[in-house]
Amino acid sequence: MRAEDIEDRKTLQAWLTDRPRADALAIAHRAALRVLPVWGAAMEEDWARKGEVTALPLLRCNLISAVAALVPTADITDAAARATATAARSAAFATTTVDAHAVADARAAAFASADTDVRAATDARAAFTSARAAARAATTADAWDAIRADAQALEAGNNPLFDDIWHFENPEFFTPATAAMVSIWKNDPPARWTFWRRWWDAAVNGQPLDPQLQLAIVQGVDDDTWQDPDKTAARIAEIEAGFVPKLSDAAFADFRFDDVHHWMVLVDFDDDLAHLRDPEVIRAFHEDCEDLRDQLQDFIDFAGDAIAGDGNRAVAMVTSADKLLRELQRADGADRLRARRFVQLGQYTELRAAIEADRKRVGEINAKALDDALDAFRALCRKHLGPVLRRMEPLDGFDLGHHDPEDLLGLLSDVVARLKSAQIEGLKPLDPDAQAAFDDMVDALKDLRTQLAEAQSEERRSYLRERFTRGYVGAFATVKRLTERMTPYAEGTTNAVDGAIRNQGRFKKFSELVEWLSQFLT
Incomplete structure (x- = not known):
């Protein structure tokens, strides 16, 4: 029946x-x-x-x-x-x-x-x-x-x-x-x-x-x-x-071990898009994605023309929009969209679209076109990716406290560099796509640090500080998720690293994240 x-x-x-x-x-x-x-x-x-x-x-x-x-x-x-x-x-x-x-x-x-x-x-x-x-x-x-x-x-x-x-x-x-x-x-x-x-x-x-x-x-x-x-x-x-949710469940991406190349591959969470299976829902999703792709492509083309004679320095908002577009183009079906990666890249683009110097370089008309595309991005997320956004809510529950963004970036950059090249004894290397994802995380945090240092008002500094904290916690959660997925394949790790990757603790304070990351450098 x-x-x-x-x-x-x-x-x-x-x-x-x-x-x-x-x-x-x-x-x-x-x-x-x-x-x-x-x-x-x-x-x-x-x-x-x-x-x-x-x-x-x-x-x-x-x-x-x-x-x-x-x-x-x-x-x-x-x-x-x-x-x-x-x-x-x-x-x-x-x-x-x-x-x-x-x-x-x-x-x-x-x-x-x-x-x-x-x-x-x-x-x-x-x-x-x-x-x-x-x-x-x-x-x-x-x-x-x-x-x-x-x-x-x-x-x-x-x-x-x-x-x-x-x-x-x-x-x-x-x-x-x-x-x-x-x-x-x-x-x-x-x-x-x-x-x-x-x-x-x-x-x-x-x-x-x-x-x-x-x-x-x-x-x-x-x-x-x-x-x-x-x-x-x-x-x-x-x-x-x-109540402290498992932070690694809010990671920007998931990973699996490729037993052919013996490296960790970037994937999305299995259940993030489980609701995108109904044919009518998928059709509506594709239509909304197509509209967003067109808006992003128009912005990239016109902004590229505007800065063509303005030296060779890249414009962060254009680069971010291009990465968001390529993520959409990569997903030719709803089941292939890396939903959290998509949300992450969109949020990076939102932050970079607010940089006044870059808005002047591309021209206000083009900058407004990107603003419109980002409105479409947010609408698409609300309409189709509600479960994804809900699962990432734990990233908002931390306070940066006394920690210096410069020191935090140094720690995260060192850990990511070692993970990418498998310099941490006993752990597996990352495939190129996963390496690029971690580079994006670090680069976005560097941009936020720069914007934070240049902010003219307390309101702007407070906003950027919150976004830096959330981005850092997200990067931490992604590193944590990666090491959890590596655990069955880790061999010959040091006691400190072995304790870190097997730690299933539920983190409450920002200082606990810093302490956990530091174990990979001892």
């Missing part, structure tokens, strides 16, 4: 028969999420206020189902069972509301979605139970259209959790119900629902919060705390403050 034939509980059940467990988890979670606002909006009614009922029990159920879908290997069986039991007690008050049936079905969808992790053998049953309840709470046709779209995405090898919640225009009930739910959150004490507003926005827009953070919250908030929204908010804030 094909996903396109799903139209009701019976056909969904038939389709799930031969599908992996993860598909049932994803469908159950998404179905419950679509009707969560029905329950959330009902929290302003008298029965909810008098009974001190909040959206928290169902939010907990939906959080658990999100973790089950995003981290299928996580053991959260006990948490799921306790959450559904607690939510059932709260739901006993929902008997007098004018929309009692819709509210009850929204509640049932949340219960069923969380229940997918209680008994693995009943995942499929929980999925179609959640779907059926969601269909009753929402407009039936809209609900089954969305469930069918989820199933088609799964059938195509995509993860619907990274798609908009409805795939198409929101049904009539959804927008006002969401507005009512969020309004309640805004009118309550601000800190009470801060996390949940972020969690909700991320989930419905196909950019779920870090799965490991969500897992940490499921495992780190006890049952007593879940009874009180304010205590829950405070505990979640503590977990978020102490």
